[in-house]
Amino acid sequence: MKTANYFKNVSLTALLAMGSFVYAQDTADADNSTNIKEMADKACDCAEKISVNLTREETVEEINSCITAQITSNQLMSSLKGLIEEAAKEIETDSTAVVTDTITDEQIKNINISINSEENFEEIQAYMFANCSAVKTLMASNNIESKHSMSKNKKALEFYYEGLDYYEKGKYDMAIVSYNKAVKKDPKFAFAWDNLGLSYRQMGNYKEAVKCYKKSLEIDPTGVTPLQNMAAAYTFMEDFKQAGETYEKYIKLYPNDPEGYYGAGRAYYMGGNHEQGVDNMFKAFKIYSETKSPYISDAQQMLAFFYQDLEQKGKLDIFMQAAKNNNINIQDEEE
CATH class of the missing domain: 1.25.40.10 (Tetratricopeptide repeat domain)
Known part of the structure; x- marks a missing residue:
């Protein structure tokens, strides 16, 4: 979690830019926009399982966990796909090489997979806030029950x-x-x-x-x-x-x-x-x-x-x- 130090160097230019905030899908290239939408839609499915009987802070934390999990999963799959593609290229130089779509434990140990859970986080979050009905419902819900919240009548x-x-x-x-x-x-x-x-x-x-x-x-x-x-x-x-x-x-x-x-x-x-x-x-x-x-x-x-x-x-x-x-x-x- 960020601390107050995070805010020590807010530039004037950046602040004024805040007034013209637009969602990433309007500014990113088409391929990245499609990727963000796909991850956001999957994270939205995850958000549908979140209880409405949570505090606002707990709700945001759960939504963010769905986003982070999807980003991590997407990057991991991309890395593993890249490994398969590299293996496929071996056939070009080694006629005895066998290419499969299965990754062995040894191959996974030898590959250096770098996961950045912050990549596209804000863009996905903004897209979900605008388009995910589950998120809209969760963020509008404040019905934390107390003794007299509901009736027994x-x-x-x-x-x-x-x-x-x-x-x-x-x-x-x-x-x-x-x-x-x-x-x-x-x-x-x-x-x-x-x-x-x-x-x-x-x-x-x-x-x-x-x-x-x-x-x-x-x-x-x-x-x-x-x-x-x-x-x-x-x-x-x-x-x-x-x-x-x-x-x-x-x-x-x-x-x-x-x-x-x-x-x-x-x-x-x-x-x-x-x-x-x-x-x-x-x-x-x-x-x-x-x-x-x-x-x-x-x-x-x-x-x-x-x-x-x-x-x-x-x-x-x-x-x-x-x-x-x-x-x-x-x-x-x-x-």
Whole structure:
């Protein structure tokens, strides 16, 4: 895992380039793009086996393990294929040579296979984040169960799963009806309150969504989903003060989760508190990088936007001070 020292020499040119991030399949040659897609698709199959009942950090670690395993497997197969091809060439100079598609233990011992598990890692990760439905589902899941997460009331559960079905079909108005029935049957059904809030949010009714998240937090004050989504709802309502304060509560509970810092960074900056906005975004960027999170590109783009916006406002010192506070040395390559 990288440490803070990794960030000591971030160049200004590289930072500005962050704002125009594109996926590798748009810039790499056709052959490499095809190879990345093939590895990403296989890693996606691996991701489908990952449990949704994990923390965000554990989820990212599992996804990254799928990617690393696929890269290693691909490089090993390429190396072994090369060995077979070399053996095939022997027939050209030695008529007695026998070529097979079988590699002996002795041949494997004698070949120097160098595996680089980092090769194409970011490109594969970015492709999966954009195209792998399993990864999208995992990264959207925060349903870590607590005492009152699920209900033991059979009728409440029936309405809850009915709501899930409506929600997945995009029938948010019907989902609202079902989830309301579920919480009436069991007022302490936290997940039902969470999903009711999500449904109201999809309908653009942020005030009702906030009320649902507050109900959920009364049941479980440490709930990940209600805290994150309540902060997001406040952001949509342009109540940046409340959004920032809610993200701060999330950060206190989950200091190692970059989502809190990222959300706080956006909320504070949009609310005019540039100092806290940039500082929190740098914190999010560092954790995303350390955990190799596919969300790192979002933080990169936000930092690039902050830099350009503050430069236009003549307040670039705010950006540089925040970088210094986070042990990041921004260097201009032209100097």
